[in-house]
Amino acid sequence: MAGPPQTTPDPATEAFVAHRNLLFTVAYEMLGSAADAEDVLQETWLRWVGVDLDTVQNRRAYLVRIATRQALTRLRTLDRRKETYVGPWLPEPLLTAPDVAEDVELADSVSMAMLLVLETLAPTERAVFVLREVFDLGYEEIAEAVDKSPAAVRQIAHRARAHVAARRPRGAVSxxxxxxxxxxxxxxxxxxxxxxxxxxxxxxxxxxxxxxxxxxxxxxxxxxxxxxxxxxxxxxxxxxxxxxxxxxxxxxxxxxxxxxxxxxxxxxxxxxxxxxxxxxxxxxxxxxxxxxxxxx
Known part of the structure; x- marks a missing residue:
């Protein structure tokens, strides 16, 4: 007797699921809000399913580009809201599994202290810093995500790195x-x-x-x-x-x-x-x- 028909995995879904954690973390580090990061994921998915995958050479880079652009749009709206926020603004708490704490660089990048430092960057500077310093993306890849030239991205990255270095908290703790x-x-x-x-x-x-x-x-x-x-x-x-x-x-x-x-x-x-x-x-x-x- 034949079993249930085998369904072929959808390539768009496979790619999105494979990179979902990366996309969420990029959006969260840019926005400081898990709820808004989830909204960015939803918007990224809606745009991703409309893409002709035959034209995409690097699916990870393409997804990061969509998510970054959506996060930048949302970040500018959030910045306006924060101007009238009552009292100190803190990032939305994000429950993290022990393996995140063991990854010293990742734990430092999503820490409350670091996210508050990132709040002092302009939106594009924040995007470039997160993509370059946290996720080690290439300048060409980042340039596509933020609609700048690779040379401009290098300058922005240098400026953002110096800005963060002057304000970042003490070294990560084990x-x-x-x-x-x-x-x-x-x-x-x-x-x-x-x-x-x-x-x-x-x-x-x-x-x-x-x-x-x-x-x-x-x-x-x-x-x-x-x-x-x-x-x-x-x-x-x-x-x-x-x-x-x-x-x-x-x-x-x-x-x-x-x-x-x-x-x-x-x-x-x-x-x-x-x-x-x-x-x-x-x-x-x-x-x-x-x-x-x-x-x-």
Whole structure:
């Protein structure tokens, strides 16, 4: 008896699925928003299925070009929105699998600290930097994606590299180095013990909170161990803290009565917490509880 008919895989679908993680990561690093990155993927797919594959020499490069152009269009709209954003703007938290943390370069590129540095670049500079420095695409390939000449792309890449180098955070930290420090910090947060918080924080720790004007949050960065410890002790009282990986780095999911109210991303250097990024805007938390962690 004959079995079910064998279907031939669709080449367009195969190519899209094969490069989906790459396209998502490119879009996310350009936009700082997982929701918008997913929209870019959808727009990329809609354009991709209309392409005559016989005319495409390099399917990966073609897909990256479509996704980059869609992300650039969306980035300019987002930039206008951020001009009226209430308080600090933080990237939408992205749950990441352990293999992302193990890939030091990728983890650094999607970290909250690095994405905030990328926010200071102009849209085309950001696209060129991400495609060149993170994904090592050739200048000719990038030129097609951003509608510039290869010579112009080289100049933009040089300028963007220098801009980022002057502002980038300290070097990437190994996962092993963070485990003990994160456990100590988690205990301090859950107990609300001020001395434990003081012991876990670096003297120059910086705390950013993103409420988007929707929920209560500090409108300016909080700097210094005493100020940060005092604020943490007040806002985390009675909350549960669940460790996770966000943007390739350790983080805590803060819940009140079982409801997720904040994602607290943690930057650890030399065994102490140097950066805290609390995302409280409900619009940026809606995906965290239901998303599968992104892997490389």
């Amino acid at each position: 996962p092993a180095e963070t485990r003990g420090a994160l456990k100590a910090f988690q205990r301090a947060v859950e107990t609300g013990d001020l001395q434990s918080l003081l012991d876990a924080l670096a003297p120059d720790v910086v705390f950013l909170t993103d409420g988007g004007g929707v929920v209560r949050a500090a409108l300016e960065p909080i700097v210094g161990v005493a100020a940060v410890a005092g604020l943490l002790g007040r806002i985390t009282a009675g909350l549960s803290a669940e460790p996770t990986q966000v943007n390739g780095a350790p983080a805590l999911l803060l819940r009140a009565g079982g409801e997720l109210i904040a994602v607290l991303a943690v930057r650890i250097d030399d065994g102490l917490v140097t950066g805290l990024y609390a995302v409280r805007n409900p619009e940026k938390l809606s995906r965290v509880g239901r998303e599968t962690p992104v892997s490389r």
